[in-house]
Each structure stands twice: as C-alpha cells, then as structure tokens.
Amino acid sequence: MLEGRLVDLVPYGDRYLEREYDWHNGDAWFWATAGDREIVSRGAVKRHQQEHAAWRAEHPRPTVMFGIQTKDGKPIGDIALGLVWPQHRLAMLGAGIGEPGYTGGGYGTDALILCVEYAFRWLDFHKLWLGTMSLNARVLRQMEKVGFHQEGARREAWLADGVYYDDVIFAVLNEEWPGYEVMFERAGLANKLKGK
Amino acid sequence: MLEGILVDLVPYGERFYKMEHGWYNGPGSFFWTMGSQWILSKAEVDDWRRHRADNPARAARRIAFGVQTKDGKPIGQFTIRNLDSYNRLADLSAIIGDPDYWSGGYGTDALTLLIDYAFDWLDVRRVWLTTMAANPRVMRQMEKVGFTLEVRQRELTVVNGTRSDALIYGLLREEWPGRDTVLERLKG
Numbered sequence: 001m002l003e004g005r006l007v008d009l010v011p012y013g014d015r016y017l018e019r020e021y022d023w024h025n026g027d028a029w030f031w032a033t034a035g036d037r038e039i040v041s042r043g044a045v046k047r048h049q050q051e052h053a054a055w056r057a058e059h060p061r062p063t064v065m066f067g068i069q070t071k072d073g074k075p076i077g078d079i080a081l082g083l084v085w086p087q088h089r090l091a092m093l094g095a096g097i098g099e100p101g102y103t104g105g106g107y108g109t110d111a112l113i114l115c116v117e118y119a120f121r122w123l124d125f126h127k128l129w130l131g132t133m134s135l136n137a138r139v140l141r142q143m144e145k146v147g148f149h150q151e152g153a154r155r156e157a158w159l160a161d162g163v164y165y166d167d168v169i170f171a172v173l174n175e176e177w178p179g180y181e182v183m184f185e186r187a188g189l190a191n192k193l194k195g196k
Numbered sequence: 197m198l199e200g201i202l203v204d205l206v207p208y209g210e211r212f213y214k215m216e217h218g219w220y221n222g223p224g225s226f227f228w229t230m231g232s233q234w235i236l237s238k239a240e241v242d243d244w245r246r247h248r249a250d251n252p253a254r255a256a257r258r259i260a261f262g263v264q265t266k267d268g269k270p271i272g273q274f275t276i277r278n279l280d281s282y283n284r285l286a287d288l289s290a291i292i293g294d295p296d297y298w299s300g301g302y303g304t305d306a307l308t309l310l311i312d313y314a315f316d317w318l319d320v321r322r323v324w325l326t327t328m329a330a331n332p333r334v335m336r337q338m339e340k341v342g343f344t345l346e347v348r349q350r351e352l353t354v355v356n357g358t359r360s361d362a363l364i365y366g367l368l369r370e371e372w373p374g375r376d377t378v379l380e381r382l383k384g
Contacts, residue, residue: 036282059247087232088353126359127351152347155366156322159283164321169347169364 002066002118005184005193006110009066009079009118016067016075021045023077023098032096034133034167035160062086064123068097068111076102079115081128089126091119106192109142113187116146116172117180129171133158143170145187147178198261198313200305201379205274205313208260212270217241219272219293228291230328230362231355259318263292263306271297274306279318286314288325304337304382308375311341315369324366330355338365341378 002009023029024038024045040048065080077097084091093115097108119125132139134153143150148170157167177183184190198205217238219225225234236244249255257279263272272292279286288310292303314320324346327334338345343365351359372378 085353090352129349129352149350151349152345152364154324154346154364155344156368157283157285157324157366164283169349171349173351 002114004110004114004180005071006105006189006196007068007070007076007107007114009111009114010069012065012067012078012080016078017049019075019098020049023096026098026100028077028096028098028100028103030160031136031139032098034131034136034158035165064091064119066111066115068095068107070102070107075099076107077111079111081115081119081123081125089124091125091128093128093130103138105196106187106189109146109187110184110189112142113146113180113183113189116177116183120174120177121179125174127171127173129169131157131167131169133160133165134168135160135163135165140168146172146183147176147186148172149176198309200309202300202302202305203263203265203271203309205261205306205309206264208262208273208275212262212273213245215270215293216245219291222293223295224272224291224293227328227331227334228289230326231330231353231360233356261306261310263302265297265302271302272306274310276310276314276318279320284319284321286318286320286323288314288323290325299333304341307337307341308378311367311372312375315372321369322366324364326362326364328353328355329361329363335363340382341367342371342373343367344371 021042024040029036029038062084063080063082065078067075068077068079069075076099077095079093079095081091082094093112095108095112097103116128119128131154149172151169151171153166153168155166156164158165217236220234220236220241226232259276259279261274262270263274264270271294272290275289276286277289290303290307292298311323314323344367345363346366347364349362349364352362353360
C-alpha cells in the first residue's frame with residue numbers, strides 16, 4: 001500500500017472491479033475517457049473484464065495499476081502507469097475518480113502525487129506524461145498546481161458531446177519533482193485536509 | 197493500389213514481410229523506432245508478426261501498405277497504425293527500409309498518397325505522427341508537406357546515450373489542399 005494523507009493506493013482488485021459498472025456508466029467516465037459516454041450492461045462489463053484478464057495473462061505488460069481508496073477504505077477510483085517504455089524509463093499516467101462526490105476534494109491530487117512519487121523514487125522513471133482534453137478545466141488547474149509542464153497540444157483530437165477538443169500534453173521530469181511532502185503543501189492539500 | 201509518381205502503395209504482403217528482417221536490423225529502424233538499436237533474429241521478426249496478427253482489435257484499426265518503386269521493388273512500409281473512428285484520427289507510421297531510397301522523394305510521394313487516402317477515403321479529420329528531434333530529415337519533410345509541430349515532448353527517449361525530445365506533428369483536413377497541389381508546390 002502507498003499511504004497518502006487523503007487517500008491510499010492499493011492493488012486494483014475485486015473490490016474495484018465490482019465498482020466498474022457504476023463508474024463506467026457514470027458522469028465521471030466522460031472525464032476519465034476524454035469524452036466517451038459509455039452505456040454498458042453488467043454482462044458487458046463482466047465479459048470485458050474476463051477477456052481483458054485472459055489477454056493480459058498471455059501478453060504481460062509492465063503496467064502498474066492502483067485502486068484509490070479513502071483513508072477509511074472506500075474505493076473511489078483508479079490510477080495507473082501505462083504505456084511503460086522501460087528502456088526509456090518513461091510512462092503515461094492515467095486516472096479516473098469514478099465515485100461521485102470525490103472530485104474537487106483533493107483526493108485525486110493526493111493519488112496523483114503518491115503515484116508520481118512512487119514512479120520517480122522507487123521505479124526510477126525519468127519522465128511521466130499525460131494528455132487531457134482542453135474541455136477538462138479541473139485537470140488543467142490540477143496540472144498547474146502540481147507543476148507539470150504543458151508541452152503542447154494535439155489539435156482537435158477528442159470528440160466530446162459533438163465538439164472537437166485539443167489533447168493537451170503535460171509532463172514532469174524526475175529532476176523537476178520536489179517530492180511528495182513538498183508537493184502536498186504546494187498543491188494546497190494541507191488546507192483540504194484541515195477542512196475535513 | 198495507390199499510384200504515385202515514384203512509388204505505388206500496395207497491400208503489405210509476403211514480398212514485404214520477407215524484407216522486414218533486413219529493414220528492422222538496418223539504419224531505417226533507428227529513425228522508425230525513435231532511436232532504438234534493434235538486433236533481431238529472423239525467428240523474433242516472425243514471432244512479432246504472429247503477435248500482431250493474433251490481436252484482432254489491433255488489426256482492425258491498422259492499415260498497412262507496402263511501398264514499392266514503379267518497377268515493383270519493395271522499399272518500405274507506410275501504415276495507418278491506429279485508425280480511431282470515434283475521434284476520426286489517423287496515426288501514421290512510416291519506414292523506407294532501404295537507405296538508397298532516402299532523400300529521393302520516394303518517402304514524400306508515399307506520404308502524400310497516404311494522406312490523400314486518409315482524408316478522402318477514410319474520412320478522418322486529422323492525421324498525425326511522432327518523430328524524434330534527432331531526425332532532421334523527417335522534420336524538414338513535415339514542414340514541406342504542411343504539418344504543424346504541435347508538441348515537443350522533452351527528453352522522451354534515450355538515443356545513443358543521450359535524451360532526445362520527441363515531436364508530435366499534426367495536419368487537419370482543412371489545412372490539406374490535396375496531394376496534387378502539394379506536389380506542384382514542392383516542384384517550384
């Protein structure tokens with residue numbers, strides 16, 4: 001377990017798979033997928049999970065995926081290091097807060113900086129990056145708070161509710177990362193914690 | 197077949213698969229992979245080909261063309277690596293495996309054929325690709341053809357011992373005057 005102050009990161013196990021039906025059909029997934037509106041049955045979610053597990057068993061990948069849970073153990077989302085390129089010590093961050101009511105409270109940011117800390121200080125990655133659609137004002141603000149650099153934007157790459165939005169690319173290098181403790185203060189999470 | 201001036205784009209079949217071992221171990225793959233130094237046996241190349249074939253989801257999104265000279269000699273592979281039909285994007289990947297055919301206009305002929313195909317037949321709105329800053333030939337080509345440099349990904353890959361930036365280039369449909377116009381412009 002990676003222990004934060006607002007959340008902990010734990011293995012992405014059955015407790016999380018059980019939540020996927022609600023999360024995927026919910027509003028949160030619009031943001032997590034950059035503009036998809038999934039309408040999926042329980043059967044389809046289950047089938048996808050089984051197929052995915054079978055495929056992964058045969059085609060292992062160095063992806064690292066965590067469940068995000070509150071300090072009292074409630075699963076609220078996921079965060080992962082995907083597209084891992086070991087020889088370049090590079091990975092893409094992907095995350096979603098699926099549980100309604102847990103956006104804006106600092107939970108996602110605490111999970112993010114825990115995951116970045118783990119990637120840099122334990123796995124010795126050189127660079128982490130992510131893309132978000134330009135409609136996603138919450139993530140754009142979050143990126144500014146945690147000191148990621150905007151490296152550009154892939155123009156008109158996401159269709160969301162009938163409009164094309166840019167895919168804004170953010171990244172942080174290992175040598176730019178001040179560490180979890182410093183970032184917890186800088187990103188304003190100490191105040192969020194006090195307010196709870 | 198997509199007919200060009202110096203090259204044609206044809207289905208990527210057996211004649212091209214036979215060239216892969218040479219291409220992947222040659223100087224072209226260094227640029228194609230953004231700086232890897234591949235040393236692959238024939239068995240590994242075959243394994244990889246099978247691995248690609250048995251992923252039906254990936255195969256459905258992928259459109260591979262062989263590039264051949266007008267007298268039918270296979271010289272490279274130009275591919276839509278990921279046709280994203282929801283967002284209507286095409287992600288391109290290209291290698292001229294035989295260095296004798298670099299800088300002679302073969303790659304640009306193939307590229308403009310592929311762009312026309314993506315916009316006019318697949319009806320995508322955007323084509324894009326990634327290259328590394330250590331590849332000035334492709335950077336010049338992108339500018340010539342009219343792509344926009346959209347993202348500079350700092351220190352993305354390790355190339356021959358040093359970190360290299362990666363560059364994402366994009367081209368929107370309304371920016372593309374068509375292959376004939378672009379080729380006319382390049383002549384002048």
